[in-house]
Ligand SMILES: O=c1ccn([C@@H]2O[C@H](COP(=O)(O)OP(=O)(O)O[C@H]3O[C@H](CO)[C@@H](O)[C@H](O)[C@H]3O)[C@@H](O)[C@H]2O)c(=O)[nH]1
């Protein structure tokens with residue numbers, strides 16, 4: 001009987017004020033055979049997110065002392081993933097998926113089987129309807145299509161698995177809520193294969209109240225900025241040239257990346273990791 005292949009993905013969960021959901025999300029990720037490690041990045045939460053994640057067990061918790069935004073949390077998690085399992089694929093998972101995170105297997109498999117360099121989960125209609133007008137989603141979808149020729153169904157979906165090479169080539173990540181749009185454009189421009197995979201996932205939808213509409217305004221700003229940062233670079237020079245199976249950045253892409261790095265403002269403050277009951281400065 002053939003041996004099952006060893007797990008080759010590290011799950012990275014950016015989390016801000018998710019004490020009510022993070023425990024079940026971590027537990028569900030442990031149920032995925034492909035997941036070797038779970039890294040939770042507590043992005044400056046005011047609640048017990050870090051403690052609840054630790055109670056779930058078998059998890060690496062890295063903590064931002066202050067809130068830096070989702071993209072910074074993903075960057076921190078990706079760095080820790082590289083230490084834990086060099087070369088392993090990375091699965092980004094929102095903290096609010098709870099038990100449904102256990103359904104991410106097909107997304108991971110699309111990458112581990114070599115079918116894609118980045119696989120993005122497409123969610124079914126959610127139980128409670130969202131309260132937006134589709135503006136952010138439309139802006140993201142049309143912007144990605146304009147820059148790459150590919151039209152995603154759910155351009156904002158943060159549930160995505162990438163090979164380490166594709167992730168490293170897309171660094172630095174676009175800031176804040178532009179991170180998914182930036183990743184999609186950068187991986188495609190680098191010659192990567194991107195697929196969307198339907199997945200039975202459920203998350204907290206953004207509602208209609210003032211806080212929700214402010215959240216949408218911030219999402220729109222992040223998406224618009226990520227698209228603008230990628231608009232001035234000619235397609236041929238923009239991405240990463242693929243040479244003999246290796247992903248390398250062109251000079252123009254490096255310059256563009258340096259520009260993005262300068263404006264991304266990520267990881268300004270202290271980052272700490274808890275090991276054996278002690279927080280370490282990173
Ligand atoms: O400063 C923050 C804010 C949020 N999060 C975490 O980021 C994830 C997504 O945040 P959420 O509030 O659920 O955002 P939504 O608007 O519901 O997210 C949709 O849209 C986002 C892009 O705008 C994507 O990142 C998400 O995957 C997608 O579900 C969650 O795990 C949060 O805890 C952070 O780590 N830092």
Ligand SMILES: O=C(O)[C@H](O)COP(=O)(O)O
Pocket residue numbers: 130131132133134135136137138205206215216219
């Ligand atoms: O609710 C959502 O799906 C996001 O916040 C985006 O909102 P919008 O695309 O409906 O403006």
